[in-house]
Amino acid sequence: MAQNYDVIIIGAGPAGIFTALELADTGASVLIVEKGLDIRERAALNQDRSAPAEDRRTNLVSGWGGAGAFSDGKLTLTTEYGGNLDDYISKGALSRLISYVDRVYCRYGGANRKIYGDEYREKLHELKRRAAAADLAFIPARIRHLGTDVNSQILAHMREALPASVRVLCRTAVDEILVEDGKAAGIRIGKDIYRSRYVVAAPGREGAEWLLKEAERLGLRTTSNAVDIGVRVESPAEVYEPITDICYESKLIYYSRRFDDRVRTFCMNPYGFVVAENNDGLQTVNGHSYAHKKSANTNFAVLVSKQFTEPFKEPIAYGKYIASLANMLGGGPIVQRLGDLQDGRRSTEERIRRGLVHPTMPGATPGDLSLVLPYRFLTSIMEMLEALDKIAPGANSRHTLLYGVEVKFYSSRMDLSYELETKIPNLFAIGDGAGITRGLAQASAAGVIVGREICAREGKPKGDIE
Numbered sequence: 001m002a003q004n005y006d007v008i009i010i011g012a013g014p015a016g017i018f019t020a021l022e023l024a025d026t027g028a029s030v031l032i033v034e035k036g037l038d039i040r041e042r043a044a045l046n047q048d049r050s051a052p053a054e055d056r057r058t059n060l061v062s063g064w065g066g067a068g069a070f071s072d073g074k075l076t077l078t079t080e081y082g083g084n085l086d087d088y089i090s091k092g093a094l095s096r097l098i099s100y101v102d103r104v105y106c107r108y109g110g111a112n113r114k115i116y117g118d119e120y121r122e123k124l125h126e127l128k129r130r131a132a133a134a135d136l137a138f139i140p141a142r143i144r145h146l147g148t149d150v151n152s153q154i155l156a157h158m159r160e161a162l163p164a165s166v167r168v169l170c171r172t173a174v175d176e177i178l179v180e181d182g183k184a185a186g187i188r189i190g191k192d193i194y195r196s197r198y199v200v201a202a203p204g205r206e207g208a209e210w211l212l213k214e215a216e217r218l219g220l221r222t223t224s225n226a227v228d229i230g231v232r233v234e235s236p237a238e239v240y241e242p243i244t245d246i247c248y249e250s251k252l253i254y255y256s257r258r259f260d261d262r263v264r265t266f267c268m269n270p271y272g273f274v275v276a277e278n279n280d281g282l283q284t285v286n287g288h289s290y291a292h293k294k295s296a297n298t299n300f301a302v303l304v305s306k307q308f309t310e311p312f313k314e315p316i317a318y319g320k321y322i323a324s325l326a327n328m329l330g331g332g333p334i335v336q337r338l339g340d341l342q343d344g345r346r347s348t349e350e351r352i353r354r355g356l357v358h359p360t361m362p363g364a365t366p367g368d369l370s371l372v373l374p375y376r377f378l379t380s381i382m383e384m385l386e387a388l389d390k391i392a393p394g395a396n397s398r399h400t401l402l403y404g405v406e407v408k409f410y411s412s413r414m415d416l417s418y419e420l421e422t423k424i425p426n427l428f429a430i431g432d433g434a435g436i437t438r439g440l441a442q443a444s445a446a447g448v449i450v451g452r453e454i455c456a457r458e459g460k461p462k463g464d465i466e
């Protein structure tokens with residue numbers, strides 16, 4: 001196998017794939033190295049219930065298509081969701097880029113899939129107006145719902161469409177990025193050296209730790225991202241129908257009066273279920289909703305974003321510590337009625353039983369979240385519920401259930417230019433692993449930015465994206 005290429009891409013998630021797609025028709029020789037399986041093997045392993053649990057877990061986030069390849073593939077077409085690319089390009093340019101990414105997904109098989117968020121324009125406007133009066137920013141999302149089957153077909157079509165100039169090496173992890181004369185020079189895999197003029201690191205969340213270590217070794221600066229800590233809220237589904245009846249997914253943002261901290265809703269599940277999530281042995285909470293199985297409740301997260309300043313650099317350790325307090329007190333997640341929290345007492349089995357909201361998560365221990373969450377977080381969460389009550393009356397009911405804790409960790413952020421290039425010329429870092437995106441659309445868009453930048457530097461500009 002050849003060991004000299006124009007471009008080497010590390011990771012075959014959406015960021016890596018879209019970089020390759022941009023380069024595919026230029027004749028540039030490209031090598032994509034992916035530590036997981038190729039898409040067909042991946043799909044087969046996903047169906048194989050007898051395969052070892054660890055292989056199945058790794059396969060869920062690793063391989064051609066990257067993380068979320070087996071999810072129901074919600075392509076978020078709104079710039080306010082799924083990443084921070086608007087820190088590098090204007091919102092207008094990002095919007096055009098996301099539309100372009102959507103057209104590419106359509107070209108490979110997603111064209112007939114429905115877009116949610118274009119209906120009910122008048123009702124959405126009215127909701128926005130009422131939210132603004134309650135100090136809330138209401139951001140409805142436009143989403144193309146690809147669906148699990150179509151999502152993996154699209155990934156397979158993209159794989160098959162690559163010309164011979166693009167080689168894919170699966171089941172192979174890159175060990176090191178090589179730098180010579182101050183420029184990117186290739187990669188090392190075991191004892192083998194592969195040379196290239198450009199290296200694009202797109203290793204996703206799965207490879208974020210590896211990328212961080214490589215950044216340290218190469219003297220590249222990274223900054224800690226914010227950590228989001230909060231609770232999962234559960235109320236009767238009717239309370240949130242004014243919102244959930246008119247949009248598939250939305251975000252409400254609030255800045256707390258007491259601390260000016262950013263508080264947001266996340267992942268709303270109408271008629272859904274609260275579930276425990278295992279985070280490296282720590283029990284945190286999350287929520288789901290099913291197509292056919294319905295509960296009487298709606299759940300969603302209320303998260304407070306905390307960006308720590310110097311000298312503290314360990315937001316992930318901080319978030320895990322808070323989660324461990326809930327585990328220490330409750331032996332797992334804790335559930336509390338909002339009224340008990342307001343009255344400064346723990347919830348008990350008896351009080352939960354007498355409540356008007358019946359918990360959908362059976363294993364949570366009735367307890368006291370004020371012993372777990374710092375005052376700053378708790379105050380901001382309670383202010384948010386008061387604000388929500390103005391657009392969804394009942395949100396701040398004494399019977400509302402709060403489950404704790406929910407924590408969202410993000411990869412450290414690489415220090416990048418507007419072209420997503422590191423301080424080492426010709427070494428680019430993109431996608432979730434570089435800490436700049438959090439979803440399919442923006443990860444793909446990051447790949448387009450870098451693919452086009454390389455084309456331009458090679459004298460093969462592709463023109464503006466319209």
Ligand SMILES: Cc1cc2nc3c(=O)[nH]c(=O)nc-3n(C[C@H](O)[C@H](O)[C@H](O)COP(=O)(O)OP(=O)(O)OC[C@H]3O[C@@H](n4cnc5c(N)ncnc54)[C@H](O)[C@@H]3O)c2cc1C
Nearest residue numbers: 011013015035063066067068074174204207431432439440
């Ligand atoms: C269960 C689940 C469901 C999701 N659903 C959605 C959704 O509906 N909508 C949405 O917008 N987002 C969703 N996401 C998030 C979305 O999948 C990610 O934001 C996106 O995949 C990030 O793309 P990426 O290319 O940066 O990284 P990834 O997709 O993570 O791909 C990175 C790839 O790099 C490989 N890699 C890592 N290190 C190395 C190495 N050293 N050498 C070689 N290869 C390496 C990994 O194996 C991986 O395949 C979901 C995520 C999960 C986990």
